[in-house]
Amino acid sequence: MEIDSISGEGRMERKKRELRQKIINVAMKLFEQQGFSNTTMEQIAEEADVARKTLYNYFPVKEAIANEYVRGISTQMAEEALAKLQKLPDTRSRLLKALNNAYGWVELNPELTGIVLAYRFKTSYYSYDKNQDSKNEFQERGTYRIIAEIIRQGQQSGEIRSDVHFKWLVRYVDLLRGTIVWEWLQDTSSFELREEISRMVDIVLDGIRSDDKRSK
Amino acid sequence: MEIDSISGEGRMERKKRELRQKIINVAMKLFEQQGFSNTTMEQIAEEADVARKTLYNYFPVKEAIANEYVRGISTQMAEEALAKLQKLPDTRSRLLKALNNAYGWVELNPELTGIVLAYRFKTSYYSYDKNQDSKNEFQERGTYRIIAEIIRQGQQSGEIRSDVHFKWLVRYVDLLRGTIVWEWLQDTSSFELREEISRMVDIVLDGIRSDDKRSK
DNA sequence: GCATATAATTATACAATGTGTAAAAAAATT
DNA sequence: AATTTTTTTACACATTGTATAATTATATGC
The missing domain is CATH 1.10.357.10 (Tetracycline Repressor, domain 2)
Incomplete structure (x- = not known):
């Protein structure tokens, strides 16, 4: 399982990390634009182009x-x-x-x-x-x-x-x-x-x- | 407004206080029976015989x-x-x-x-x-x-x-x-x-x- | 007591959260 | 290339918390 534990990290791990970062970036952008509480998980998911459930897999709460x-x-x-x-x-x-x-x-x-x-x-x-x-x-x-x-x-x-x-x-x-x-x-x-x-x-x-x- | 501030408290204030206490009693009973997270505000409202919204007027969260x-x-x-x-x-x-x-x-x-x-x-x-x-x-x-x-x-x-x-x-x-x-x-x-x-x-x-x- | 103002309760509707399930898609393993 | 594993997804659901306006109960002035 943990083959590329040091050098590379495998496509999957890399993609997860990238998506995670993308979510953070997108979310922070929205927070800045509209304020934290005015931004919904739905919006973040939409903007990051993933299903809402996927977003929740990464971050259980906003x-x-x-x-x-x-x-x-x-x-x-x-x-x-x-x-x-x-x-x-x-x-x-x-x-x-x-x-x-x-x-x-x-x-x-x-x-x-x-x-x-x-x-x-x-x-x-x-x-x-x-x-x-x-x-x-x-x-x-x-x-x-x-x-x-x-x-x-x-x-x-x-x-x-x-x-x-x-x-x-x-x-x-x-x-x-x-x-x-x-x-x-x-x-x-x-x-x-x-x-x-x-x-x-x-x-x-x-x-x-x-x-x-x-x-x- | 604050006529009976010391002696009595007016029917309204008394009723509010009583209902508040009733809610607490009912809720604690339910918490004990089913656990805290298994108990919903709906149930508490039902058991205390008030509208859910009324319950929220008294307690904004469980x-x-x-x-x-x-x-x-x-x-x-x-x-x-x-x-x-x-x-x-x-x-x-x-x-x-x-x-x-x-x-x-x-x-x-x-x-x-x-x-x-x-x-x-x-x-x-x-x-x-x-x-x-x-x-x-x-x-x-x-x-x-x-x-x-x-x-x-x-x-x-x-x-x-x-x-x-x-x-x-x-x-x-x-x-x-x-x-x-x-x-x-x-x-x-x-x-x-x-x-x-x-x-x-x-x-x-x-x-x-x-x-x-x-x-x- | 009666009318009126004030406050609380209610029904209803709604947006959003967070979860569970099972199917589809993607990646890893053999 | 076939498989197994992991991740993403669509869908459905219970629950939360809030907003609105109608209704009811209480308090107050006369």
């Missing part, structure tokens, strides 16, 4: 299309960012840099960000329906990947405590980041995004206890 | 019914718990006690817990559709209310840092708690719920930095 598109961008940005992060001196600066990095895009694409954030929470929280994504969603991609790398590095260097599995630490940071971004999207004038993120990083690093009450 | 039911229980438990918490000596013990408190119920009702958790994230994260709940959802009810009380108290006593708005602190704790519970629901054998919660409380209180690297 949000999944947007998600995959954003994930692509995010993964790409992550790779570029990772290299630069090595030069920074400590975990705090790396975290701040990494988290702040993505906001330019977020600010330009608030609606899409909202949709994708919502979808990710939904699938990661509501996977009584187990599609293959649900578990991998929070896996090592995009911002999650960067955070994971930073935490891992922090644990190796002894900067971050090692008595908690890094999986949890990463999840926490990613989740809190998501919450802040979302809150900000709701009302962009209510607070300064970067400021709040910075405060969050402080909390995660140092905890919420008053300094003067700290043991030692 | 999950909202389960949510309101759980919120009732949760609010009730919260009130009982709050009194006892005062006796505990510090924030850590109060947080642990409060968070651990609800798990008996969670363990007995994993499916419902999952549905409600998912719904809350969805509505709090995906409120491009603004129903009245979306903003109040995370307001002072249930576990959220307890956490808020504990944090508030901690800030007053100087135990918790006051340079961050308590709204965020509460949200963080509540969110992290939700995540852990969810993860645990996915595979109840993968870790000890109370242990992980305890670790999370430690992190929130003291941060993720290694003790030996801590300033001061």
Whole structure:
């Protein structure tokens, strides 16, 4: 079955990948033109020239299309960012840099960000329906990947405590980041995004206890 | 309009409240008998003897019914718990006690817990559709209310840092708690719920930095 | 009490979602 | 070239959620 696993990929696999990409492109074009909620799966199928059912074979819900598109961008940005992060001196600066990095895009694409954030929470929280994504969603991609790398590095260097599995630490940071971004999207004038993120990083690093009450 | 705002409430308001409750009761009964996803809004409307549209006037989606039911229980438990918490000596013990408190119920009702958790994230994260709940959802009810009380108290006593708005602190704790519970629901054998919660409380209180690297 | 305004419920219709089934088409395997 | 496997498709279906306008129930002013 998996003959051309590395070199080529077989006509079938290639066609599937191409169609998948075509769907994403078509859908994103429609979303841009008419807005996300005004675009139906029917339209997307029509425009991509496949049966509606086929579209559903590729993406079980509309949000999944947007998600995959954003994930692509995010993964790409992550790779570029990772290299630069090595030069920074400590975990705090790396975290701040990494988290702040993505906001330019977020600010330009608030609606899409909202949709994708919502979808990710939904699938990661509501996977009584187990599609293959649900578990991998929070896996090592995009911002999650960067955070994971930073935490891992922090644990190796002894900067971050090692008595908690890094999986949890990463999840926490990613989740809190998501919450802040979302809150900000709701009302962009209510607070300064970067400021709040910075405060969050402080909390995660140092905890919420008053300094003067700290043991030692 | 609001004549009987305190004593009675007017026939109309009373009837609405009664019908609302009836719907919840009927729905919960059906959920128990046939499972959540096997129960349709049609059935619920039928059984409650109202038009489907009326049902939708009360609850825009099925999950909202389960949510309101759980919120009732949760609010009730919260009130009982709050009194006892005062006796505990510090924030850590109060947080642990409060968070651990609800798990008996969670363990007995994993499916419902999952549905409600998912719904809350969805509505709090995906409120491009603004129903009245979306903003109040995370307001002072249930576990959220307890956490808020504990944090508030901690800030007053100087135990918790006051340079961050308590709204965020509460949200963080509540969110992290939700995540852990969810993860645990996915595979109840993968870790000890109370242990992980305890670790999370430690992190929130003291941060993720290694003790030996801590300033001061 | 009666008339009138207000609000809730209803029947009806509709667009859209998401799924199941079985047949057709395409690709891979022998 | 014949086969097996996979994918796409057409079709049908139950369900969701919303919009509209008619009907009914409740509240309010007289």
